[in-house]
Structure formats: C-alpha cells, structure tokens
Amino acid sequence: MSEKLTGHYSEILSILGEDVNRNGLIDTPKRAAKAMEFLTDGYHKTVEEVVNGAIFEADTDEMVIVQDIEYYSLCEHHMLPFIGRCHIAYLPQGKVLGLSKFARIVDMYARRLQIQEGLTKQIADAVQEVTGAAGVGVIMEGKHMCMMMRGVQKQSSSMITSVMLGSLRTSDVTRNEFLRLIGK
Structure with missing residues (x-):
C-alpha cells in the first residue's frame, strides 16, 4: 500500500504545480504516504485486539471516569485534522476495563476518516x-482544521459532542454527576 500511496502523492504534488524532484520534495511523497498509513491505522485494528483481555472482575458499581484523553483524527469530508479531548464515564457491573484500554x-x-459525532458514538x-x-x-471536545484553516476560517470555534447510554442516558442524577465531575 505504501508504494501505491507514494505514487499518488507524487502525482498530486505534480498536479499542484510542484517539481517533485526539487530538493525539498524528493522524499515528501514517501513521507506523506507513511504519515497517512499511521494516521489511518485504526482500520487495521479491532476492539478485541486493543482491549487484549484487560477486563477484570471488580466489586464496584460506582462511576469510573477517564478524562482528558487526547486524540487526533482526520475529517472524512476534507481529510484535515481535528484534535481534542475525550472524557469517558461508565458504571461497572462486576467488570472493569484496564485504564490504558480507554485511550487505545x-x-x-x-485513526480512521471520521466525523466527531460518529467517533463519539463508536x-x-x-x-x-x-x-x-x-x-x-462519552463527551468529546474538538477543534476542526476544516473550519479553522479553510471555509469560514473561525479560529476559536470548537465542537462538543456527547453520547449517553444506559443509566447515563435515563438518569438525570447520574448524567449530572458525570458532567459535574469533569467540570462541565
């Protein structure tokens, strides 16, 4: 895949009017291909692989929150970055998930072409x-380069999305506890 992507990046640069043989661009198609493979490596992973069995018995049913998980993604409309923070809460029922697995x-x-709304739900x-x-x-905050660098060019704009499932959706008290604990 890398070789094919490299060729396509070289062609794109040529179409833009660049000389792909000039000193600063000689390895750019290869580097761009490698970067794109990294930025989209989520397509080659499954939940089972990233969790890797890190589910543990636990005698707790109180809210667990992991907040300020940094993320970056590429919008599926312009392939420009959006970056931000993700906050996750859950109410265990006898099982807890290893802490690092939330970030994974x-x-x-x-690391898939996305929109923030879909990412939050996934x-x-x-x-x-x-x-x-x-x-x-799950609450996600994001700054979208497609809105900041092009189009309307609004530098201070940001987006917040949320998805609440189970008791975090049906119980105002539980949802408000989550929002209070993360400072929202």
Whole structure:
C-alpha cells in the first residue's frame, strides 16, 4: 500500500504545480504516504485486539471516569485534522476495563476518516460492549482544521459532542454527576 500511496502523492504534488524532484520534495511523497498509513491505522485494528483481555472482575458499581484523553483524527469530508479531548464515564457491573484500554479504544476509532459525532458514538458503543456497564457516557471536545484553516476560517470555534447510554442516558442524577465531575 505504501508504494501505491507514494505514487499518488507524487502525482498530486505534480498536479499542484510542484517539481517533485526539487530538493525539498524528493522524499515528501514517501513521507506523506507513511504519515497517512499511521494516521489511518485504526482500520487495521479491532476492539478485541486493543482491549487484549484487560477486563477484570471488580466489586464496584460506582462511576469510573477517564478524562482528558487526547486524540487526533482526520475529517472524512476534507481529510484535515481535528484534535481534542475525550472524557469517558461508565458504571461497572462486576467488570472493569484496564485504564490504558480507554485511550487505545479512542485512538483506534480516531485513526480512521471520521466525523466527531460518529467517533463519539463508536467509542461509547465499544465501551458498552466490552464492559457490559449499566451506563456509559462519552463527551468529546474538538477543534476542526476544516473550519479553522479553510471555509469560514473561525479560529476559536470548537465542537462538543456527547453520547449517553444506559443509566447515563435515563438518569438525570447520574448524567449530572458525570458532567459535574469533569467540570462541565
């Protein structure tokens, strides 16, 4: 795949009017191809692989929150970056997920061409599926280069999306606890 991507990047640069043989661009198609493969490596992973069995018995049913998980993704409309933070809450029912696995789940889905709304839902559904929690909440904050660098060019704009499942959706008290604990 890398060789094919390299050829396409070389062609794109030529179409833009660049000389792909000039000193600064000689290896650019190869580097761009390698970067794109890295930025989209989420297509080659599954939830089962990233969780890797890190689900543990636990005698707790109190809310667990992992907040400020940094992420970056590429918007599916312009292939420009959007970056931000993800906050995840869940109410365990006898099982907890290893802490680092939350970040791995976020990264797996973020490293695909995405929209933030879909990314938020994919993460919530994955945490729900893996943990069997009584409730899951995911809030994502993002700054979108497609809105900042082009189009309307609004530098201070940001987006917040949320998905609440189970008791985090049905219970105002539980949802408000999550929002209060993350400072929202």
